[in-house]
Amino acid sequence: MKVRRSILFIVFAVALLQDIFSVNLIDVYKKGVIKLVEDPEFGKGVDWIELFYDLGKDLAIAPDGRIFVTNANQHNVFIFSKEGRYIKTFGQYGLGPLDFFAPSDPSILDKKYLVINDYQLNQKITLVDLDNIDSHHAKVLKTKKYVWNFIALRDNKIAYLTWKFEPISKWDQKRTHELYIIDAVTRKETKIASFEYRYNCRSDRIQYSISSRVNYFWSVFIERTKEGDLLVGVSDRPNIDIYSPEGKKIRSFNLDYKPIKVTDELKEDFIKFVKSRAGWNTPLGKRSTEDFFNALPGAQLFGDHFPYYRHILVDYSGNILVFPNTLCREKCEILFRVYSPEGKYICTTKVNTGKFKFELDLRFKQILFTEDGIYGLFDLKGAEDIMLRLVRVKLEDAMK
Numbered sequence: 436m437k438v439r440r441s442i443l444f445i446v447f448a449v450a451l452l453q454d455i456f457s458v459n460l461i462d463v464y465k466k467g468v469i470k471l472v473e474d475p476e477f478g479k480g481v482d483w484i485e486l487f488y489d490l491g492k493d494l495a496i497a498p499d500g501r502i503f504v505t506n507a508n509q510h511n512v513f514i515f516s517k518e519g520r521y522i523k524t525f526g527q528y529g530l531g532p533l534d535f536f537a538p539s540d541p542s543i544l545d546k547k548y549l550v551i552n553d554y555q556l557n558q559k560i561t562l563v564d565l566d567n568i569d570s571h572h573a574k575v576l577k578t579k580k581y582v583w584n585f586i587a588l589r590d591n592k593i594a595y596l597t598w599k600f601e602p603i604s605k606w607d608q609k610r611t612h613e614l615y616i617i618d619a620v621t622r623k624e625t626k627i628a629s630f631e632y633r634y635n636c637r638s639d640r641i642q643y644s645i646s647s648r649v650n651y652f653w654s655v656f657i658e659r660t661k662e663g664d665l666l667v668g669v670s671d672r673p674n675i676d677i678y679s680p681e682g683k684k685i686r687s688f689n690l691d692y693k694p695i696k697v698t699d700e701l702k703e704d705f706i707k708f709v710k711s712r713a714g715w716n717t718p719l720g721k722r723s724t725e726d727f728f729n730a731l732p733g734a735q736l737f738g739d740h741f742p743y744y745r746h747i748l749v750d751y752s753g754n755i756l757v758f759p760n761t762l763c764r765e766k767c768e769i770l771f772r773v774y775s776p777e778g779k780y781i782c783t784t785k786v787n788t789g790k791f792k793f794e795l796d797l798r799f800k801q802i803l804f805t806e807d808g809i810y811g812l813f814d815l816k817g818a819e820d821i822m823l824r825l826v827r828v829k830l831e832d833a834m835k
Contacts, residue, residue: 458830458831458834459752460750460751460752460754460804460830461752461754461773461781462834463784463830463833463834464754464773464781464782464784465781465782465784466784466834467782467783467784467785468784468785468786468787469784469785469786469787469809469828469833469834470787470789470828470832470833470834470835471786471787471788471789471791471793471809471811471813471826471828471833472789472828472829472832472833472835473789473790473791473826473827473828474808474826474827474828474829474832476518477518477519477825477826477827478515478518478519478520478824478825478826478827479519480520481515481519481520481521481824481825483822483823483824483825484822486513486521487506487812487823487824487825489506489508489509490508490823491506491507491508491537491539492504492505492506492507492801492812492823493505493539493540493541493800493801493812494541494800494801494803494810494811494812494825495541495542495543495549495800495803496543496803496805496810497543497546497549497565498543498546498565499517499565500516500517500807501514501515501516501517501522501565502514502515502516502517502519502810502825503515503541503549504541504812504825505535505538505539505540505541505551506538507537507538507539508537510526510527510528510529510534510535510536510537510538511524511525511526511527511535511538512524512525512526512535512538512541512549512551514568515825517807519825519827525568526538530557530559531570532561532570532571532573532574532575533561533563533569533570533573535551535553535561536553536554536557537553537554538551538552538553538561539551539552540552540584540585540586540800541800542585542586542587542593542659543565543587544562544587544588544589544591544593544619545587545589545590545591546565547564547565547566548562548563548564548565548574548587548619549562549563549565549568550562550563550585550587550593551563552582552584552585552595553582555581555582555583556581557581558577558578558579558580558581558582559575559576559577559578559582560575560576560578560582560585560593560595560617561573561574561575561576562574562575562576562619574619576593576617576619576622578595578597578615578617578624579615579624580595580597580613580615581597582595582596582597583595583596583597583598583612584596584657585657586657586658586659586665587659588616588659588663588664588665588680589662589663589664589680590663590680591618591619591620592616592617592618592619592680592681593616593617593619594614594615594616594617594627594657594665594678595614595615595616595617596612596613596614596615596655596657597612597613597615598610598611598612598613599611599613609631609632610631610632611629611630611631612629612630612631612655613626613628613629614626614627614628614629614630614655614657614667615627616665616678616680616681616682625681625682627665627678627682628667630655630669632653632671653669653670653671653742654669654670654742655667655668655669655670656668656669656670656746656747658747658748658749658755659749660677660749660753660776661749661751661752661753661776662753663680664677664678664679664680664685665677665678665679665680666747666749666755668744668747668757670742670743670744670745670760671694671740671742671743672743673689673690673691673692673694673743674687674688674689674690675687675688675689675690675747675755675757675774675778686778687778688774688777688778688779689778690743690744690757690772690774690780691780692743692759692772694740694741694742694743694760695740695741695760695761695762696739696740696741697739697740697741701762741760742760743757743759743760744757744758744759744760745758745759745760746758748771748802748803748804750804750805751804751805751806752776752806753775753776754773754774754775754776754781755773755774755775755776755778756771756772756773756774756804757771757772757774758770758771758772759771759772768785768786769785769786769788769793770783770784770785770786771783771784771786788813788816790815790816791811791813791814791815791816791826792813792814792815792816793811793813793814801813807827808827808828808829808830808833809827809828809830809833810825810826810827810828811825811826811828812824812825812826813826
């Protein structure tokens with residue numbers, strides 16, 4: 436009996452000490468500023484320039500702490516230890532069980548599989564056994580639709596987004612985002628929801644290359660809740676919806692803030708901005724910029740308001756981080772609103788990026804908020820060449 440009591444006391448003491456010395460993310464958020472201060476011991480000795488010499492990378496973290504970084508340009512996946520030590524690389528260009536073509540969106544399914552998206556039109560999702568990373572233990576799912584974005588849930592379920600186009604007139608089209616859930620065992624696919632909008636295809640490419648930088652575009656965001664349910668947000672709407680892995684809507688909550696209104700002054704300011712950058716960073720050059728303005732009278736470039744947000748993340752405690760839109764165009768500060776898992780607004784927090792360059796991009800998963808710290812793929816500010824590295828920020832350091 437005394438031995439049992441001693442064991443119970445030790446377990447209780449360890450749990451109490453862990454609670455005392457652990458940092459609650461809510462406490463970090465309520466400080467008002469998160470500082471990206473690099474843990475100097477993490478990844479010590481790794482030649483990041485040699486590994487990450489090009490872009491196109493997302494990250495995921497396994498339950499045992501291993502970090503997986505996909506590389507779309509090299510068609511492979513890097514594995515790092517919990518402390519950032521390089522372990523190995525797997526995968527190559529191809530269509531086999533452990534082959535990839537522009538892999539992205541790594542995610543963890545049921546603590547058993549690393550799930551990886553392939554090039555959209557390949558309609559291919561790869562499941563890699565976390566305990567046996569080789570081609571004999573890899574599984575390929577072929578989807579009915581092409582996969583624009585996806586997230587692993589629980590109970591063998593994976594949610595993915597696709598879209599389709601329908602002509603309305605000579606220049607106008609309707610774009611529809613469709614949300615599906617696929618069972619990794621039965622391979623059954625279920626359509627959950629669809630979201631549509633109209634756009635002018637004559638100006639679409641030039642519009643995207645310029646106005647996406649000032650956040651005039653809305654999009655559909657999907658994330659996994661802490662319980663493994665599906666979080667869905669449409670950025671021109673104030674509601675966030677939660678679905679079960681079977682596709683049943685569980686609940687919704689309202690973000691409870693007003694979006695930025697689009698005024699005539701804002702429209703004029705935007706057009707002046709585009710004209711000042713004629714031909715700037717556009718795939719079609721100056722001629723397309725002229726086509727863009729010729730198409731303006733019939734193009735639906737602006738709604739009544741900006742999208743509510745430009746990104747959504749879920750931290751390890753299940754808190755929902757919503758990054759609201761701003762009018763900023765360049766060198767913008769990063770802000771996010773924190774909501775509880777139930778949807779109650781908690782606070783707003785700013786990210787002090789320090790020596791790192793971090794820009795939100797809905798195409799990439801570049802930052803994760805975990806109980807061991809904040810992990811991210813960041814560039815160094817002011818670097819003449821690509822200086823991407825994998826970084827861990829200790830929560831206690833983020834509060835200083």
